[in-house]
Amino acid sequence: MxxxxxxxxxxxxxxxxxxxxxxxxxxxxxxxxxxxxxxxxxxxxxxxxxxxxxxxxxxxxxxxxxxxxxxLITEEHIKSSAVTELVEEVFEGSAMELVIQTLGHYKPNGEELEEIKRLIRDFEIK
Amino acid sequence: MxxxxxxxxxxxxxxxxxxxxxxxxxxxxxxxxxxxxxxxxxxxxxxxxxxxxxxxxxxxxxxxxxxxxxxLITEEHIKSSAVTELVEEVFEGSAMELVIQTLGHYKPNGEELEEIKRLIRDFEIK
DNA sequence: GATAATCTACGAAGGATTTCGTATTTTAAG
DNA sequence: CTTAAAATACGAAATCCTTCGTAGATTATC
Incomplete structure (x- = not known):
């Protein structure tokens, strides 16, 4: 809607x-x-x-x-569709190329690192 | 230049x-x-x-x-500045929020997972 | 209740982007 | 050489975004 x-x-x-x-x-x-x-x-x-x-x-x-x-529109929604648009228009559909690119240019802090590792672990379990 | x-x-x-x-x-x-x-x-x-x-x-x-x-402008350059712009304008400077957001919505394949793990390992060594 | 302050409504200018029509130039064919 | 085809140059319309000026309405103050 x-x-x-x-x-x-x-x-x-x-x-x-x-x-x-x-x-x-x-x-x-x-x-x-x-x-x-x-x-x-x-x-x-x-x-x-x-x-x-x-x-x-x-x-x-x-x-x-x-x-x-x-x-009326949420922060989460805008961030999500901004990522989708970037992935589709600039990275030609490859979301992980975006992730790898970003990790190559920016450093996570300790807390962020833990969260990323947790997400990665979840992927490996499945 | x-x-x-x-x-x-x-x-x-x-x-x-x-x-x-x-x-x-x-x-x-x-x-x-x-x-x-x-x-x-x-x-x-x-x-x-x-x-x-x-x-x-x-x-x-x-x-x-x-x-x-x-x-005259390279693909790499455009991708890099597109990420920078997204991080600054939508994610208010938090590149890792972008990474985590993307990992939350898209699944890496095996190869991509390995690359991400390698990048993560590099961060932990330092 | 008159005046000033605060808000709202509205139109329109200026710039950027995308689009195309028309005119011009250059090349190729007969 | 003349005509047709292919490419370029250029101007300009249509739309969107941002900006602001002006005018009107409402509220508060004295």
């Missing part, structure tokens, strides 16, 4: 990440946090959030005079 | 992937292979390749009456 097709744009993703962190928030709050990274006008953030509402990425409800916006 | 900034667009990436596979090719050849996925006119492919030449993504030389195009 949800909109699988709708991939947020870059600016939209910034806003989603703020909503995921803060939970339901006003345009004002979102805009203040956006302002730490980039300089844009208040109405730019407002317009983006209005468009995102039309697209069904977020929803809003009135609280007094202001709207409170809530993410 | 090379153009780190220049990320190919989606249509450009399609063309790059064809050039990576076939090696230096004509517009005609590239367009024929593009045609397997999507329906676009010949001049669309031509225009894209002209733009990519301007951007420095590919180069061309005359051979008789036609141009032979060659990728």
């Amino acid at each position: 949800s909109n699988h097709k709708l991939k947020p744009t870059e600016a939209e993703l910034d806003i989603l990440q703020i909503l995921w962190k803060l939970g339901p928030s006003t345009v004002k709050t979102v805009h203040e946090i956006c302002g730490r990274h980039k300089e844009t006008g208040y109405t730019t953030t407002l317009k983006l959030m209005q468009i995102m509402t039309e697209k069904g990425l977020i929803t809003r409800e009135l609280s007094g005079k202001t709207h409170i916006y809530t993410a | 090379s153009n780190h900034k220049l990320k190919p667009t989606e249509a450009e990436l399609d063309i790059l992937q064809i050039l990576w596979k076939l090696g230096p090719s004509t517009v005609k050849t590239v367009h024929e292979i593009c045609g397997r996925h999507k329906e676009t006119g010949y001049t669309t492919t031509l225009k894209l390749m002209q733009i990519m030449t301007e951007k420095g993504l590919i180069t061309r030389e005359l051979s008789g009456k036609t141009h032979i195009y060659t990728a």
